[in-house]
Amino acid sequence: QSVLTQPPSVSAAPGRKVTISCSGSDSNIGNNYVSWYQQFPGTAPKLLIYDNNKRPSGIPDRFSGSKSGTSATLGITGLQTGDEADYYCGTWDSSLIGVVFGGGTKLTVL
């Protein structure tokens, strides 16, 4: 059971927009920065968003992040079949004194 809650799966058509939610508590999302990771099967996670809404160099602006209270959201616009992957949110938990991740969301581009 993951500390952060994500929907197991989301889907949308190519070219459309999708959002993935990540719900936590005051001890994690509520008082710490959130990151998002993209993971293709058999590969390591790749940092997509850090500090709630910043994109590392090379990440297209189709990917965006936001945070409100104890929830965070990843948005992906202009969906492409190549975006099909698992997406994870992560943050620091001040009570557990460690990094916590969501259970992951599988994105299907129909």
Added chain:
Amino acid sequence: QITLKESGPTLVKPTQTLTLTCTFSGFSLSPSGVGVGWIRQPPGKALEWLGNIFWENDQRYNSALKSRLRITRDTEKQVVLRLTNVDPADTATYFCAHFPALDYWGQGILVTVS
């Protein structure tokens, strides 16, 4: 350029100690907060943070594994993870990553406990 790579056994017997090495380049462990983190992922499951090290005696551990886990600095560019008394539930791909940013990850190593 930052790179990391995990190495070690891919098959371990129950009750044995799992020892993995993370060899990294492009940064140094620092008392000011740059280090190496270990994360694992059981097959088909979510990511789980195991712990991290910043400097010689500055480590943090997942409380659920704290009694079995040690992360140490072996050389200037190598960090070692030791997990004692392993169980089939410890079967997972183990990743090391540039910490705390988690912006660079190793390729991962699949360790099977059987």
